[in-house]
Amino acid sequence: MxxxxxxxLGLSDQQVLEMYEIMLLARRIDxxxxxxxxxxxxxxxxxxxxxxxxQVGAAFALNREKDYVLPYYRDLGVVLAFGMTPKDVxxxxxAKAEDPNSGGRQMPGHFxxxxxxxxxxxxxxxxxVPHAVGIALxxxxxxNDIVSFVTFGEGSSNQGDFHxxxxxxxxxxxxVIFMCENNQYAISVPVEKQLACEKVSDRxxxxxxxxxxxxxxxxxxxxxxxxxxxxxxxxxxxxSLVETITxxxxxxxxxxxxxxxxxxxxxxxxxxxxxxxLFGAYLxxxxxxxxxxxxxxxxxxxxxxxxxxxxxxxxxxxDPEDALKFVYAAEY
Numbered sequence: 001m002x003x004x005x006x007x008x009l010g011l012s013d014q015q016v017l018e019m020y021e022i023m024l025l026a027r028r029i030d031x032x033x034x035x036x037x038x039x040x041x042x043x044x045x046x047x048x049x050x051x052x053x054x055q056v057g058a059a060f061a062l063n064r065e066k067d068y069v070l071p072y073y074r075d076l077g078v079v080l081a082f083g084m085t086p087k088d089v090x091x092x093x094x095a096k097a098e099d100p101n102s103g104g105r106q107m108p109g110h111f112x113x114x115x116x117x118x119x120x121x122x123x124x125x126x127x128x129v130p131h132a133v134g135i136a137l138x139x140x141x142x143x144n145d146i147v148s149f150v151t152f153g154e155g156s157s158n159q160g161d162f163h164x165x166x167x168x169x170x171x172x173x174x175x176v177i178f179m180c181e182n183n184q185y186a187i188s189v190p191v192e193k194q195l196a197c198e199k200v201s202d203r204x205x206x207x208x209x210x211x212x213x214x215x216x217x218x219x220x221x222x223x224x225x226x227x228x229x230x231x232x233x234x235x236x237x238x239x240s241l242v243e244t245i246t247x248x249x250x251x252x253x254x255x256x257x258x259x260x261x262x263x264x265x266x267x268x269x270x271x272x273x274x275x276x277x278l279f280g281a282y283l284x285x286x287x288x289x290x291x292x293x294x295x296x297x298x299x300x301x302x303x304x305x306x307x308x309x310x311x312x313x314x315x316x317x318x319d320p321e322d323a324l325k326f327v328y329a330a331e332y
Contacts, residue, residue, distance in 0.1 A: 004286055005220050009227070011060070013288050017297075019060055019219055020283055023052040023276050025301045026077040029086055032305050033093050033108070037254045041313065042093045046109040048076040050249035051181050053275035055151075056081055057219030058179055058242075061226035062149055068117045068135050070128040070150040073109030074181065078151065083116035086304045090312035097318040103325070104318045126156040129165035129178070136174035136239075147175040147233040149226075154243075155186025157200045163207075166241070170207035175233030177226060178241045181216060183248035188261040204241040216244030217275040220282075247273060 006016045026048050036042040048055065055077030062069070064082055071078045076089065088100050095104040101112045101120070112120030119135070121128050132150035139146045156162060157180055169176045180200045184191045197203065204211025210232075214221045222244055229240035247270035251258040258267075283289035289297075 005282075006286075009220060009224055011220070011223070015060065016220075016283065017288060019056050020276075020279055020289070021297050021301065022059075022081050023056045023077060023219070023279065024297060025086065025304065026052045026055070026080055027276055028298075028301050028305050029080075029089055029308075030076060032090075032309060034250075034254065036093065036309070042108070043095070044107050045093075045254040046073045046107075047248070047250040047253070048074045050247040050270065050275065051183060051216065051244075052077045053219040053279060054179075054181050054216035054222050054244035054246055057222030058149065058151075058177075058226040058244075060219075061223045061230055062147065063230075066117070066144075067146050067230075068119060068132070068148045070119045070132040070135075070148065071111050071121065072125070072128065072151045072153065072156070072181070073111075073121060074153075075111065075151055079111045079113070079116075079118055082118055084111065084113055084118065086308035087311055088113070090308040091315060094312045094315070095317070096312055096315040097322075098315055103322070126152055126159040126161035128152070129156075129161045130168070132176055132178075133165040133169045133174060136169065136176040136233075137172065140172070140174060145234060147177055147230050149177045149179065149230075151179045151181055153186060154180055154182040154184070154191055154200050155189065155194055156180075157203065158186075158194060166203070166207040166209070166239070169239040170209050173236065173238035175236075176239040177229045177233065178239060179226065180241070180243045181246055182243055183246045185248055185252070185258075185262075187252045187256065188258070190261075199243060201241055201243040207239075207241075209239045209241055211241040211243065213243040213245065216246035217273055217278055219275070219279055246275075247271075249274070 030048050033045045037045045055075050059078050059081030091099040092101045093108045110121045111118050128150050132148040135148040199213045201211030201213045212225050214225045225242045
């Protein structure tokens with residue numbers, strides 16, 4: 001019997017099995033999106049593969065009934081944990097009228113769903129960071145006991161939006177969690193050509209907040225770091241920067257060919273550290289999952305993915321005359 005790390009963190013057996021299932025659901029949706037893209041059915045995929053542990057571990061450390069999340073485009077695991085459904089995601093991929101993110105207007109990965117406090121993202125990277133800080137400021141002014149949680153890649157940590165948002169949050173001690181999902185490539189540029197410092201978390205001290213770097217392949221380690229950051233924020237102690245070290249197991253997007261900048265050996269090594277396989281092994285070592293339960297979970301997940309795909313493929317597209325809807329002031 002392996003060391004039962006999740007119980008030490010206050011997580012129940014059921015919660016960690018749910019974490020695994022959401023990680024697997026994110027992976028299976030993502031894999032299906034690539035197949036649909038390559039068969040000409042959907043136009044674009046930007047992948048979460050390799051980063052699911054960081055996303056789901058963090059989401060479980062938040063209050064999913066009241067906290068606000070401002071995800072970046074890879075955060076399929078975060079939005080599924082916060083209540084978005086496979087059908088919601090597939091409607092977005094197919095750009096259908098029922099897409100809850102944008103009514104079929106935005107590219108996939110631009111998540112937004114008001115009822116689940118998932119704040120809409122934008123195509124220019126990192127604009128979500130100052131928005132998260134603004135939500136935290138509003139919460140402070142209204143005396144709401146919430147934290148805002150915002151994610152971004154390590155490339156985005158070089159953008160002005162990150163630095164301005166971090167500085168403001170630090171000065172005003174706002175309840176914001178900045179989480180960098182460092183997959184070591186800003187599209188084609190490796191991390192050593194992006195940062196002069198060793199780690200993204202080294203930047204935290206300049207803004208008066210703690211910064212930690214954790215293994216983003218381990219949802220329990222990410223859970224622990226984000227839970228501590230959330231507790232700090234709720235106590236009025238200000239923001240935190242959490243850096244999760246992950247691998248991107250796919251090209252940057254379906255329009256990218258990473259063979260021009262990544263060696264096959266590097267990618268093969270990354271695939272040996274697949275977070276879903278690693279977490280599945282942990283669950284088996286602790287006696288929580290066997291091969292039969294693993295198959296049962298995968299079958300349940302695939303049923304959802306298949307039903308969502310069929311529904312979204314048959315759903316109607318938006319009417320052309322709706323292109324200007326919500327762009328100009330009008331009565332609807």
